[in-house]
Every structure is written in C-alpha cells, then in structure tokens.
Amino acid sequence: HSVGIIGAPFSKGQSRDGVQLGPDLIRAAGLVEKLKGQGCTVKDYGNLTFEEVAKDETTGRAKRPRAVGQANKQLSEAVRKIKSEGHACVMLGGDHSLAIGSIHGHAACGTQLSVVWVDAHADINTPLTTPTGNIHGQPMSYLIHELRSKIPVMPNFSWLKPCIAAEDVVYIGLRDVDPEEQVKKPIHLSYDIDALDPSLAPATGTPVVGGLTYREGIYITEHICQTGLLSAVDMVEVNPKRGGTDNGVRSTVDAAVDLLLGCFGRVREG
Ligand SMILES: N[C@](CCCC[B-](O)(O)O)(CCN1CCC(O)CC1)C(=O)O
Ligand SMILES: [Mn+2]
Ligand SMILES: [Mn+2]
Numbered sequence: 001h002s003v004g005i006i007g008a009p010f011s012k013g014q015s016r017d018g019v020q021l022g023p024d025l026i027r028a029a030g031l032v033e034k035l036k037g038q039g040c041t042v043k044d045y046g047n048l049t050f051e052e053v054a055k056d057e058t059t060g061r062a063k064r065p066r067a068v069g070q071a072n073k074q075l076s077e078a079v080r081k082i083k084s085e086g087h088a089c090v091m092l093g094g095d096h097s098l099a100i101g102s103i104h105g106h107a108a109c110g111t112q113l114s115v116v117w118v119d120a121h122a123d124i125n126t127p128l129t130t131p132t133g134n135i136h137g138q139p140m141s142y143l144i145h146e147l148r149s150k151i152p153v154m155p156n157f158s159w160l161k162p163c164i165a166a167e168d169v170v171y172i173g174l175r176d177v178d179p180e181e182q183v184k185k186p187i188h189l190s191y192d193i194d195a196l197d198p199s200l201a202p203a204t205g206t207p208v209v210g211g212l213t214y215r216e217g218i219y220i221t222e223h224i225c226q227t228g229l230l231s232a233v234d235m236v237e238v239n240p241k242r243g244g245t246d247n248g249v250r251s252t253v254d255a256a257v258d259l260l261l262g263c264f265g266r267v268r269e270g
C-alpha cells in the first residue's frame, strides 16, 4: 500500500475545543512508523493551516459556515492532489465536517464512490433541519445528489457540488439519529433461513457453513422492529425434507418462528 497522510486540525464544525489536536496526537502515537513497519510506503503531507475567519454569521441554522466552507475547500484540493499522486489517502481530523472536503476531493479523481459511514450519528442534517447548528452533524447533506434542493446557498460553499448518490452510502453503528434525519420508507425484510448457521437451521436447500448465530439472527429482527417501519417480511427456504433428523427440522422451524416473533415485538430477556 502507498499511503498519503493529511492532517486537518479543524474544530469549527462543532463547539468543543480540542478536536483540532487529533492529527498530531495520532502521529505521535507512531502511525507513520507503524504503517511502514507493516510494509506500507508512507508520504506525510503534514497539516493544513486554516486562516481565522472574521464575522462568520450563521446561515439557516448552520454555524460558522465560512470557516467550515474554507477549510473544506482547502482539504478537497489536498485530498485530490494526494489521490492524483497515486496514494490511498488518510485524512486525520478534526471534526466530522471535514468529510465534506475529504469526500469531495476523493470524488474529484473521477470514479463514482461508495461511502461507508461508521458513526453513532447519521451526520445528514441539513442547514435547515440541524437541531444544534453544528456542521459536523450535516456533512452528508452537502455531498448527496438527492438532497441538493434542501441546501441553501452558504458563504464559502460555492465550490462544493454534491458528488455521492444516496444508494452508494451505507451506515454502520447508527444509534442516535435525529427525527429529521430519518428517511421514512417502509421496510420490506426478506429473510432466507439459510442466513442462519446450518447447526441451527439445517433444514434448508442450500446450507452454507459460517452462518449467523441465533443471537445475531434475532438481533436483526429486533432492530428492524424497533424502527417502527417494518411493513412486510419474507421468511423463506425452510425445507423439512432437508436437515436430516426430526430435531434438525424442528430447530429450523422454531428459528423461523422466533425470527418472525422478533420482527413483531418479541424481545429476549437479557
Ligand atoms: N445529530 C447531532 C449530533 C451530530 C454529531 C456529529 B458527529 O460527527 O459526531 O457524528 C445532534 C444529536 N442529538 C441532538 C439532540 C440531543 O438530545 C441528542 C443529540 C447534530 O448535532 O446534528
Ligand atoms: Mn460523525
Ligand atoms: Mn464527531
């Protein structure tokens, strides 16, 4: 791997001091040496420097837009350069408003991106829906084509064009989504019993080792139930002619029933 590192000691996407210290802290913990130690070539492009911005008035509800827009313009250019020089880019923040520049700069190198957003939060408030005004809770709204009409003109944001399709985003770790961030679409859950491990659900046509445990399988249904959006469920591929023993068939059928109960409110104790 060839890795290019850029530090973005920026904190104006939110209001807590200290997050600007992240880049150098991560370096001091040996990131460059440890990457080299595992065979990477590493080029450290250092830290961006961000000019102070005077009279940064709130736009809509978004706070400090000039500072955030300017910093992300610089970051976009830096990430684009790192990508053009053939590296995988590591951006060290700084607060999450920096994803605006990082993803924009990455997308500028031409190929359509998919985004895996690992976060307790969806960070997809718009400047008009944000409950706090902090732009670190909004970056996705500026990047996604489908939300373009929801974004007002913002000072120092004119350089930014949406560059990601909503279908190319996946979230992992979400557990604190604001009401305005929830996309209200009914859920169709299509559950093939062979997702479960054959030790638990052997009575199915195409068993594959390494499947979900009972706990993992049920967890999915309980969480989908909690969204309140479940509108239809498929529970398929239970086959009593497979699975060998009566016990195997019984286990498979019981699992299918438990999964459906999980979809409609049954919660395990503990
Ligand atoms: N969704 C929040 C938090 C964003 C966090 C940004 B990060 O980059 O860390 O993902 C607001 C969260 N929420 C507001 C209402 C409160 O009662 C609970 C927290 C927002 O400020 O938009
Ligand atoms: Mn975030
Ligand atoms: Mn954050």
Ligand SMILES: [Mn+2]
Residues within 6 Å of the ligand: 119, 120, 121
């Ligand atoms: Mn977060």
